[in-house]
Amino acid sequence: MRYLNILILVFIVFSCAQKEENSNSASEPDKQEELQPSVEDTLAIKNIIDIQKKSKNFEEREKIWAEDGRWLQAFGRVFKGKDSIINFIKILHNNPGYSASTVNKYGEPEIKFLRPDVAVVHQYHEREGQIINEVVTPTRKINTTYLITKENGTWLLRDKVTMDERDRTKN
Template identity: 70%
Template structure:
């Protein structure tokens, strides 16, 4: 009976040791994935955000969008495809009500690599002086979330969601 208990205990200990080794391999694997995020990748992501945030160069803007990109803008319109998105961006920037507005606050983007080839970015900014329907809007507090993926070695903006913060009412 003692031999059976000893054998059973040995099997349990060996099983636990193998489980520990497997866990160690998984942690090492995740660490290796994290190390694959290069300085060049981080700079490419920041460049995409800068182009989206600051650039009036529509050729640059067009290059960063994936062919099947999607943009859900703050007023509920959804644009599909690089050509449609950049066409609307040109229209928006040419609009006198938008052109008179300016960004008064822009926070640094929060960049989160979900995988070495998938990034989610959040950025906040405030826009003042925008004229909509002949009325100057109050300061817009705008949150934008970007999904950016690496396709064939190139980072592309795949999805953009823009939202205005609203005052909360108590009911």
């Protein structure tokens, strides 16, 4: 009798777990359907990425950053706060070594909505002719990841991480 009770208990627990798993998998498509972005949201995010590509429009750049935004740039410096970020962008774009360079390739931004008000964007570009320490650098293959949130109806850039690809050396 004792074994029969244990067997019944195991059967009940297994049945409940199976029902929970089925209900979780059934609700998964619903979550994906909720994350279908509007055309307006997608365009607003693409606009933020386009503004990032403009070299000297600092007023427009300032409008897209959240007050407490953060940027980890490709050389390891971290800038916190919109004012700090914009000040560095002005310095960067006025630097002759940076100004001498050009972008010859921009990849299409890859936008992934995590929630209706949160998106992660990845974009690739290549920069040629940048002069660092009086040396023309090889073509920089740059990946940037953006975290963009919608606050009070406005999409704002909250976090930006920029990183150069490196060739792997054989060990």
